Amino acid sequence: MTKPKVATTSLAGCFGCHMSLLDIDDRILKLVELVDFDKSPVDDIKTFTGRCAVGLVEGGCANEENVHVLQDFRNHCDILISMGDCATMGGIPAMRNTIPLQECLDVAYKTGVTVYNPDNVVPNDPDIPLLLDRVYPCHEVVKIDYHLPGCPPSADTLWEALVALLTDKPMELPYELIKYD
Amino acid sequence: MSTTITFTIDGVDVQGEPGQTIMQAADAAGIYIPRLCAFEDLSPHGSCRVCTVMVNGRPQSACTQPISEGMTVENNTDEITEIRKDIIEMLFVEGNHYCMFCEKSGNCELQALAYRFGIAVPKFPYLWPERDVDASHPDILIDRNRCILCGRCVRASRDVDGKTIFEFVGRGPNKRVAVNAEANLKDTDAAVTDTAMDACPVGALLKKRVGYATPVGERRYDHNPIGSDIESKRTTTA
Structure with a gap:
């Protein structure tokens, strides 16, 4: 029997949730027995090789590339999980949501006190993904099946959730494993 | 009688x-x-x-x-629990609640209620309102991003401290807690020892320079759900 496949990605996140995933310590050996990793920074596979049972998405959507990757995950994964506060509510990147985008760019590239930018231009290369008007949590872009808040979600939270899904058990996380910080 | x-x-x-x-x-x-x-x-x-x-x-x-x-x-009951969850979720999307860096996290009653009800994420779209911060006072911070308009500071200042430093102004989505001064909190006679400073259920009214004093794992709601202190007094069984 082939093992189910898991894909992971970090959109507008800091990779802290992926670090938390690695923080399951030696249980990672058991995880490798349970699953194969498909597209993921863990094995550096860049494109999906097939259908995946579970997709773990860290980070919200701050630019158009985030949206494309998230839609790609939705198309390839049976179960899609928002992992961490950025994916579930926007997180730190969403702090720009109360400030107009142009103002953010001006401070970042022109008027900020530590900015050195003699040409005084905001980067506008076609290869750079366009920023969205604001940062969106994943469930405001595609259908998300499970949400694991936390900054990051603890290794135990991620482990319990993954094992429950992969062994067809209901995901009933105890009080201590659902935290927003 | x-x-x-x-x-x-x-x-x-x-x-x-x-x-x-x-x-x-x-x-x-x-x-x-x-x-x-x-x-x-x-x-x-x-x-x-x-x-x-x-x-x-x-x-x-x-x-x-x-x-x-x-x-x-x-x-x-299931019906009432659903109503309460909806109210709590609405409070989360109506403000800007960044639990990940909030000083009150772990001791916050709004967050603790969400934990108790097992809310992973609000079902409503986030509103990202523009709210202002008043850091003018040397010892006290008002962050209206986190304010849920419960009026606990208003009542504590008026009824216990006898100062009436806080009051609501505006209506509907524009309602906010204002201070009894021409400009900012520093112009009032607010003191960090006022009972009003301990009345805020969230991180909207904070004492400066005391945040993050309690390590994660030892905060009020890290292990015990809000209300478990009351429930531990229970003698009759259902």
Whole structure:
């Protein structure tokens, strides 16, 4: 029997949730027995090789590339999980949501006190993904099946959730494993 | 006159004294009714509606409704739990609640209620309102991004401190807590020792330079759900 496949990605996140995933310590050996990793920074596979049972998405959507990757995950994964506060509510990147985008760019590239930018231009290369008007949590872009808040979600939270899904058990996380910080 | 009033909460007989509210009688009986704007001995406000219970089939706020003989109160039912979850989720999307760096995280009553109800994420779209911060006072910070308009600081300052430093201004989505001064909090006679400073359920009214003092794992709601202190007093079993 082939093992189910898991894909992971970090959109507008800091990779802290992926670090938390690695923080399951030696249980990672058991995880490798349970699953194969498909597209993921863990094995550096860049494109999906097939259908995946579970997709773990860290980070919200701050630019158009985030949206494309998230839609790609939705198309390839049976179960899609928002992992961490950025994916579930926007997180730190969403702090720009109360400030107009142009103002953010001006401070970042022109008027900020530590900015050195003699040409005084905001980067506008076609290869750079366009920023969205604001940062969106994943469930405001595609259908998300499970949400694991936390900054990051603890290794135990991620482990319990993954094992429950992969062994067809209901995901009933105890009080201590659902935290927003 | 000392008569006892007997009524039921979720089918359990509860005794109370005349003049008590449903919440006071429930607390004494060890039955937790979730609440946000009700706080210790402050006069009830009845505004957050988290303590909504069904009294003889009609919704009432438990913090304001007096008990009466033979009344039937429903508290922990699926219907009411759904209403309470909706209210809490709306409070999360109506403000800017960044729990990950908030000083109050772990000790926050709004967050603790979300934990107790097992809310992973609000079902409503985030509104990202523009709210201002008043850091003018040397010892106190007001962050209106986190304010849920419970009025606990308003009542504590007015009724306990006798200062009336805070008051609501504006209506609907523009409603906010203002200070009793031409400009900012520093122009009031607010002091960090005021009882109002301990009344805020969230991180909207903070004392400066004391944040993050308690390590993660030892904070108020890290292991025990909000209300478990009340429930531990319970003697009757359902």
